[in-house]
Amino acid sequence: MIEESVASLAERIGGQVVGDGSVRITGVADLRAAGPADLGFVRDARYADLVASSRAGCVLVRAPLEHPVAQIVVRDPAAAFARVAQVFHPLPQASRHDVHPTAVVDPSAELQEPVRVGAHAVIESGARIGAGTVIGSGAFVGPGVQVGEDCVLQHHVVLHEGTRLGNRVVLQACTVVGSDGFGYARDGAEWVRIPQLGGVVLGDDVELGAQCTVDRGALGDTRIGRGTKIDNMVHVGHNCVLGEDCLLAAFSALGGSTILGDRVTFGGHICTAGHIKIASDVRVGGNSGIIADIPEKGDYMGYPVLPKGRWMRAMVGIGKLAERGSPRRGAGE
Amino acid sequence: MIEESVASLAERIGGQVVGDGSVRITGVADLRAAGPADLGFVRDARYADLVASSRAGCVLVRAPLEHPVAQIVVRDPAAAFARVAQVFHPLPQASRHDVHPTAVVDPSAELQEPVRVGAHAVIESGARIGAGTVIGSGAFVGPGVQVGEDCVLQHHVVLHEGTRLGNRVVLQACTVVGSDGFGYARDGAEWVRIPQLGGVVLGDDVELGAQCTVDRGALGDTRIGRGTKIDNMVHVGHNCVLGEDCLLAAFSALGGSTILGDRVTFGGHICTAGHIKIASDVRVGGNSGIIADIPEKGDYMGYPVLPKGRWMRAMVGIGKLAERGSPRRGAGE
Amino acid sequence: MIEESVASLAERIGGQVVGDGSVRITGVADLRAAGPADLGFVRDARYADLVASSRAGCVLVRAPLEHPVAQIVVRDPAAAFARVAQVFHPLPQASRHDVHPTAVVDPSAELQEPVRVGAHAVIESGARIGAGTVIGSGAFVGPGVQVGEDCVLQHHVVLHEGTRLGNRVVLQACTVVGSDGFGYARDGAEWVRIPQLGGVVLGDDVELGAQCTVDRGALGDTRIGRGTKIDNMVHVGHNCVLGEDCLLAAFSALGGSTILGDRVTFGGHICTAGHIKIASDVRVGGNSGIIADIPEKGDYMGYPVLPKGRWMRAMVGIGKLAERGSPRRGAGE
Structure with missing residues (x-):
């Protein structure tokens, strides 16, 4: 199992730690399903409630949230989440011949x-x-x-x-x-x-x-x-x-x-x-x-x-053609 | 070669035998090409002539036909034909390790x-x-x-x-x-x-x-x-x-x-x-x-x-557009 | 390396040699990139300048050009070029078991x-x-x-x-x-x-x-x-x-x-x-x-x-529909 601290993950993705950087993380998850060793993310502050109700050990955020959970502040939480996920789920690689x-x-x-x-x-x-x-x-x-x-x-x-x-x-x-x-x-x-x-x-x-x-x-x-x-x-x-x-x-x-x-x-x-x-x-x-x-x-x-x-306007026009195309409007539908 | 009686096939597909249930069947075929050990089918009574001119040993029918050939009466002759075909042409299966x-x-x-x-x-x-x-x-x-x-x-x-x-x-x-x-x-x-x-x-x-x-x-x-x-x-x-x-x-x-x-x-x-x-x-x-x-x-x-x-009416409309689309109607066709 | 004379290639493709049939050819190339052992082609006389500036050892032509390079006159230079290319780049073939x-x-x-x-x-x-x-x-x-x-x-x-x-x-x-x-x-x-x-x-x-x-x-x-x-x-x-x-x-x-x-x-x-x-x-x-x-x-x-x-006229008509389809013309583009 791969395990890294919040501080170490923050360094990898060029983010800033808010809260406890020593928390140990072993995976990524959707905030709803996350446990205390999982890292999740929210796109922006509108999802603050999701953070409040989550058991995640760390959350990637665009700006610090008023919440005791360890956070890493990054420019793009979704992209940063993908990069952290790669840490725990790397592509296959040959480590020995x-x-x-x-x-x-x-x-x-x-x-x-x-x-x-x-x-x-x-x-x-x-x-x-x-x-x-x-x-x-x-x-x-x-x-x-x-x-x-x-x-x-x-x-x-x-x-x-x-x-x-x-x-x-x-x-x-x-x-x-x-x-x-x-x-x-x-x-x-x-x-x-x-x-x-x-x-x-x-x-x-x-x-x-x-x-x-x-x-x-x-x-x-x-x-x-x-x-x-x-x-x-x-x-x-x-x-x-x-x-x-x-x-x-x-x-x-x-x-x-x-x-x-x-x-x-x-x-x-x-x-x-x-x-x-x-x-x-x-x-x-x-x-x-x-x-x-x-x-x-x-x-x-x-x-x-x-x-x-x-194209979308043309499609509106074609939809109207359908209404003119036949006297038996509605038939066959 | 797989061989089954008409009666046995009828039981497999939940159909009723009309005529001689002891006829031996070894395959399925189109009624035009069928021989006396083949089973064929007709969708309904409109194809009765096809049965009359066929050499098939058994025919799947929706309702009994006035004809001496062995018949199996089923709700859906086409689906039943597929099931009988599977008897003679099963998928590959491992019978020994x-x-x-x-x-x-x-x-x-x-x-x-x-x-x-x-x-x-x-x-x-x-x-x-x-x-x-x-x-x-x-x-x-x-x-x-x-x-x-x-x-x-x-x-x-x-x-x-x-x-x-x-x-x-x-x-x-x-x-x-x-x-x-x-x-x-x-x-x-x-x-x-x-x-x-x-x-x-x-x-x-x-x-x-x-x-x-x-x-x-x-x-x-x-x-x-x-x-x-x-x-x-x-x-x-x-x-x-x-x-x-x-x-x-x-x-x-x-x-x-x-x-x-x-x-x-x-x-x-x-x-x-x-x-x-x-x-x-x-x-x-x-x-x-x-x-x-x-x-x-x-x-x-x-x-x-x-x-x-x-959609079909819209296509009629588009066809008409083609006639209005250019003064050089017919050109290029 | 496969090598053939211009005369031999001409015979394979049913063309007529103009100039020196003894020139040795070892490959095909675009006339711009061709060297003295390469064969190239021009579709017709409009490309005569391309021949004049090329170093190719042989050119496939539809009609003889006023140029000292070895030429093979064929009905269809592009198709003949494909056939000559096959001589130098044949498909894989089993020559020994x-x-x-x-x-x-x-x-x-x-x-x-x-x-x-x-x-x-x-x-x-x-x-x-x-x-x-x-x-x-x-x-x-x-x-x-x-x-x-x-x-x-x-x-x-x-x-x-x-x-x-x-x-x-x-x-x-x-x-x-x-x-x-x-x-x-x-x-x-x-x-x-x-x-x-x-x-x-x-x-x-x-x-x-x-x-x-x-x-x-x-x-x-x-x-x-x-x-x-x-x-x-x-x-x-x-x-x-x-x-x-x-x-x-x-x-x-x-x-x-x-x-x-x-x-x-x-x-x-x-x-x-x-x-x-x-x-x-x-x-x-x-x-x-x-x-x-x-x-x-x-x-x-x-x-x-x-x-x-x-169809092309219908597409013109659909393009026009786009202009009628919405009062907010131009929006979204």
């Missing part, structure tokens, strides 16, 4: 000790795995693939030749990186495969959900920038370039050569046509379809996407 | 005999597998995972720690249960991972298609109720709670904390925003996007969803 | 030498693998499955019993073929599984991306015709029949019994309801939803799909 006897590791692969390699994993010739990295059961690391330090490849992940991962990259189960891009030239009725010769580069702190696919570039590389987080079942087509700190929810499909700036956020089930360019700080609502560039930051929605306010 | 020598099974895992475990499967410490269960090649069962009786985990399924399956749960190939939910707190430009501490509970008779993902809860559990059936490539976000006997077609994506009542049906390619609540007996047509609660049962469609009749 | 010692191959499986079988792959009883085929790590080939010659099954592919592949079929990583179709009969509140008894047939030169699923038929087979190419995360439901030379982009979901003619092309994120019939040479734009047959060739788009020109 442990390669399962059923793993197949090519003698020319370079494993910087310590790494952990699960049962039936395969690591091909010339691959390089950084220290601290954990490789799940049945994962496949192709020839020459580079994996940084403290990465987590969950079970059954596939990294094809030409893939390079930064540090602290997390890939959930069954995600495939470096599959062939979807490139064909039409020749009469026939589709002629265009060999896909590029690779994939994932920056530091990139995290991909389960069952994602990131295709290798046709000539250059497909790239995902530092800190970008991607949900389950997202497809990133060949030669896409994603900026830093983007957030893409499940089922987004980025057509080939899509370019995202930094801090772009996508709701779920979004599709972009190929060769689309989207500016930094654009936010697109779920279920939208993007078939033209979005050169200005802001909120967008719809298919094809409109600025969000305009 | 058989763990492939290449499987890696932790000594602390508890396998209730008989179970079948395929080549290269991995079963971690403290996992518990019920009798009759079949685990496919390369499947991964994480630490402490509980799998009920008579389950089928197809090849390459991944069950992460914290997953609990009821009895007769069927998971098609490559489905992942218990992957980390998509939870991040924004801190300036940076996304801070929120550790996902909950599990996943799948009730009895839940069936998931291939390549699905069901994320673990952030604090509590993600839950899928008894008898719910889910098609391929469906994503269930963290903390979703699905009721009983729901039916979700391919490519549905349930955002985090979506709550479905009982008997909800979704067509394919449906997306729900997070924290949506949908009442029992709601039916949503394919390709819809749901961004607000649906508190009343009924048929819905569209993006955002409308009651189906209203 | 090589079954990894950790692979589990049933003695009754028939492997036509040479084939290559990766680590931890599983080949079940009665399966048949054609010469030249490469099977990746952890792939699963079920009982009785037939795989033709020169196929590539990437890592973790799953082929269930009842699957038959033609020659030169390429399946990217984690694709599942032959999973159970989504068939249930309703019986009161309960869904009764309809056993799925058919198989899957993939024609010669079919290529599927990563993480696809192709379900087995309910009674007959699910079929994909010769030369059809499918992107990542596409779902083909039970009893679909796809024609030849179709092209389906990522995230398309074909509901059960969808029938596509030949040369149908789908943009990404397209959904078809079940039992839809689509004529040859139909092209549907991304993000569309198809809920009725499309009996005539042409371009379509939208949800529900309209002829593309009509």
